[in-house]
Amino acid sequence: MKLKKSKLILVNLLFTLSLSTGYAQTSYELNSGWKCAPAGNLKNTGYELSNTKFSIAAWMPAVVPGTVLTTLLYNQKVPDPFFGMNNQQIQDIYKTGREYYTYWFVKDFREAPVQRGEQVYLNFRGVNYSCNIYLNGHKLNKTAQKGMFLRFNYNITSYLGKTGSNRLAVLVYPPDVAGNPNGGQGGDGTIARNVGLQYTAGWDWIQPVRDRNTGIWDKVTIEKTGPVRITDTHIITLVPGIRLPQGPQKPAIIQVSTELNNASAVAVTGVLKYELDGKIISKRVSLKPMSSQSVSFDDYKLQNPKLWWPNGYGPQDLYDIKVSLVTNGQKVSDRRVLKIGVRQLSSEFNEHTGSRQIEVNGQKIFIKGGNWIISDEMLRLSDKRYDAEVRFHRDMNLNLIRVWGGAMIERPEFYDACDKYGILVFQDLWGSGDCNGRWQDPMKLDDQWARRKYPDDHKLFLQSAEDQIKMVRNHASLAIWCGGNEITPPEDILTALRDTILPRLDNTRWFVDYSNSDSMSHNTLGGNGDGPYGIQPLSIFWEHRTFPFNSEVGSVGLSDYESLKRFIPANNLISPVYDEVTRKTTTDSVWDYHKYIGYDTSISKYGKAKNAEDFAFKAQLVNYDQYRGLAEGFSSHMWDWYTGFIIWKTQNPWTAMRGQMYDYYLDPNACLYGLHNGSEPLHIMYNPVNGMVMAVNNTFKARRSMMLVVKTYDMAGRENLLTQVFADIGPTTSKRYFSIKSEIDKIAAKEGVFLSLQLLDEEKKPITENLYWIADHTGNYSGLQKMKQSNLLAKARSIHPGLVEVTLENGKNNTSAFFNRISLVDAGAGSRLLPVFYSDNYVTILPGEKKTIIVDCKSINGKNKSAIAINGWNTEQRLVPIDTN
CATH class of the missing domain: 2.60.120.260 (Galactose-binding domain-like)
Known part of the structure; x- marks a missing residue:
């Protein structure tokens, strides 16, 4: 054993020395x-x-x-x-x-x-x-x-x-064909004759990019390299069996191959090697002059691997793998360092739901996803922005991003962030039903038969696909390849992708022919296989059965007034007015240009909007309720009706006013925190239709001996305990406990009520909690409109460079402090500092309750003297200084 150990040390030393000498790379x-x-x-x-x-x-x-x-x-x-x-x-x-x-x-x-x-x-x-x-x-x-x-x-x-x-x-x-930006989806559609971005000719969420x-x-x-260059290294990780995140792991299989290109006029021999987890695997190679060669290593067993898991299910452990070629002269000709996650993806059809389900390391994963267009419409892409945007998706407790087909295969830096935060990626290739002929469309120049053949150059499409697949295929987060948005590519392209290119270049992932294909989700209900869109009664999310793996389902996404001021001139900050008789909205021209989508009667339920600021604040109440309800409704039927849902959409690459959880400037709105609540891994919730109290457990761990506590609070802050019972729930499942509909209907009838649900651990501390504001018998929030001002106490202190702890406390005899937005702002100018990440937001502090919110502002780099701004429904807007002692 001592001899073997000394040899290993010597090999490692030689490898290190060989990397320290060589060509000036x-x-x-x-x-x-x-x-x-x-x-x-x-x-x-x-x-x-x-x-x-x-x-x-x-x-x-x-x-x-x-x-x-x-x-x-x-x-x-x-x-x-x-x-x-x-x-x-x-x-x-x-x-x-x-x-x-x-x-x-x-x-x-x-x-x-x-x-x-x-x-x-x-x-x-x-x-x-x-x-x-x-x-x-x-x-x-x-x-x-x-x-x-x-x-x-x-x-x-x-x-x-x-x-x-x-x-x-x-x-x-x-681009060869610019397309007419005539107001259609992708303009007149001819932008799709290129192998490129389709959104640039305009869409219903963006204006044309000129x-x-x-x-x-x-x-x-x-x-700069030596004579031989390493390109297109391919790493496959296989994790046999059904695994759990914790405990010792059986070995994983690592498969490594790479391309070597000898640009010199002489033959080159040497040792190709890679280092993984402190071990070195090597192979002798010989390359002829001016030649390329593909080299594969024997399978390697990685002992007790640290596995990569999607967000919410386990950690996102990553390994560095260092690949190098050392020539006979003991010079390093080239080296590459890649970061990999050890995991295995699989997929199978769930006959009960009628849809595919995704499995990671042998465990089925309930998909909670968001649709992504592109980080910036003008392609101002950066590592920092990618990291912030993907982190927001992690903070929403989502586990998948679908990259929409009218944009592009995202950059490696986007995938780096998805690897880091545990976000699986559903990657469309280039094409959309709108431009590529799925439907008749009077806005299009060509008929459906002509559009069905787009793009003009099929060979270029396939060359591009091969190249981009090689670029991102090593990322742990990449889970699904998709032929296009709502339509397959032309048959020759589809056949080549499915039967030749992907089996050759990336054969471990699921390929779906288009985004709402029957192979993904049996759309037995008819329709397009996605939706609904826009404002929905919460009952729809709970009781209306839609497509079992819904690739696009969503609602509104207007940001608050601080966000609107960044891109709307002061004279145009005029709130929309909805006419309940004509069912039409009068909208300012700038709001209309930035693709405002109507809130209809939803705002007036909270009282008629006084101005744009009041309108935008009340919109946040709708945002929170809509996306919490969407996540809860779908999760309540997981593995029964659904194997997943993907929200349309979670971000905007432009200053649009719809379908976003944060604005273009990376300022979150209440959509984000409604999802953060409704999508949390272990969640307690209330079905507004039948009054059923339920829990959903999106983890692999059963939970036992929890106390389920149900309370109501009236508008004056008076507490009423409805019931408390011990509860348990198994892994990856949802569970119904009991209905409280009759009690809630009775209590809420006059002016509405707050409903508090909690799951407590054995130390009586909350594991998860949820607070609903229930409307009165007319469907309006009359009680909220009469609430007295709260006397919310707030403190803020720096607990670490870039981290601020905000403590909110409400007196026991006070009214509830409802729906408080916390913001980190410049103490002098009062403007928000961005991007900043909050452990929670739009929070309600019940009488006698104290809550702590952690504000992560490391990205701000301490350039501004900052303070905490608080603004709530019945909380006086104010600044709280940050104690730095």
Whole structure:
């Protein structure tokens, strides 16, 4: 044993030493110092422009990664399209022609001439839509490089300047077909003739993006290696059997393969190896000159693995896996470090529900998901923003994001965040029923038969699919591939994806042919296989049976007044007015332009809105109730009616006023916290239709010896204990306990009532609690409108850098302090600091109750002196200083 141990130490030492010597491997991003100019203003060729002697001093600074529009906005050549009606002031490519948004982008950079055996690569991760590339007076591509969703790279070793000075010039052309933004879904639909983004021609939740996102929109990097380069490493993890998160684990199987590219004119031999959890696995390889080779390792058994689980079911443990090639000269030619989660995905059809169910590590997972478009309509993508948005989904107690087919396969940084927070990904490929011909549509230029054949270039679609699959397939979070939104791609594309490409490149995940396919969910109720949308009576979520794995079901999402002020001019902050006779809403033009969706009679149940601020606050009550009710209603029927639901939608890439749990500026609204409550892993809840008190347990652990406590509080704060009983619930199930409908109807009849549900542990501390505000016998909240002001006590103190503890306390003889919004604000300006994460929000403090909320503001970096703002239904708006002692 001592001998084996010493040999292992020696091997590890040699591996470490081999990594410390070798070629000068570097990789860096070209993300600053770019300049650009409209191609129509220049008569020079790319050969001339890429010469460092050609002056570009008068050119505009360019945003790369970015688009023409982000550059024009940066240089104040156009107004902010996210504010008011500004987007109408920007010229649309459909009217200007493609040349107007055809631009040269130029970047000077330093890269010294290489040493013997070194290779230097120029990598592009995304250009929309086609381009020609020049470096130091040389054209790198023989024909125009086309494809928004194709990565491409060039070996530039022989083109580097001898003095170390280099110039890159890229001529970027817009999409081949810009599409007419005529107000239809995807405009006239012809935007889908490209292999690209469809939303850019406009949708019912977004206005058109005027340049259709033309530009070098994703990362550009310079990479230096030895003679052999490692690309497209593929890692598969297999976890046999049915597992639990806790306790020792039986081994998992790790399968590793990779591509090796020898760019040199001589044969290369060496050792390909990877390190995982302190162990090194190696294999000798030989590569012919100027050749590529695929190499697979033997299966490796990872002992007692730390498993990756979806949010709510277990931890999200991740491993670093380091892959390198060491040549015979003991030089590291190339290395890659990847982060993987050890888990196994499977799927089977649930005959009882009539839908697929997803399993992770042998355990079935009830899907609670949100539909995602894209982080920013102008492709201003960042690690920080991805992390914040995905974290919000974690905080909503969701476990899946569906990336919608009218956008794109998301970037690796998005998947990094999903890996980190335990969010499974349902990834659509490019296409939508609206543009691609599922329905008749008078707004479309072509008929359904023509649209059914979109895009024009099927070969490019398949090339792009192969490339993007390779880009993201190692992420633990990626769970489902989908052929398209509400329609399959053309038959030849579908066949190639299903029968050839995915089996070859990524054969461990479920492929569904389109987002509401019968193979996913038997839509025996008729219809499109998704919905309903918009405001719903809460009874609908509980008692109306919809599609058993619903890919799109949702409601409203107006943010509060502080959010509205960020993008609506003061003169347009006018609340909508709903006419109950005509059933029509009078809406301000800016609200209408930003896609306001009506709240109908829901606001007036809380009293007629006094102004836009009052309207937006009352909308939060509706938001909270709608999304809590949606999550509870679906969860109450899990494994009986449903195997999952996916909300349409949880975020906006623009300043829209619908379908969002937080606004574009990353400010959460009450939708988020309604879901946070209604989707929590162990949850106590009330069926508003039959009065049934229920619990749902979305964990693998049975809960025993809990005390179920049911109380009511009237509008004056008087407490009434209805009942308390011991309760238990098994794992991954919902359970009915008893009905209190007759009691609640009687108590609430006059002016409504608060209903409090709690599950207590053996120390009498709440495990989970839920508070409902019940309407009176007319369906109105008359009692809320008469409530007295509360005397809520509030304190805030810093408990750690970037963490603030807010304590809210209500006196025993007070009225309830209802629906309090907590915000971290600039102490001087009073404006909210963003993004900030709250352990809970829109909270009610009952008489004699104390609650603590943790505010995570690490992303703010302490740049502002901050305070806590509190605003509630019957709580005086005020600022609370933060004690830093």
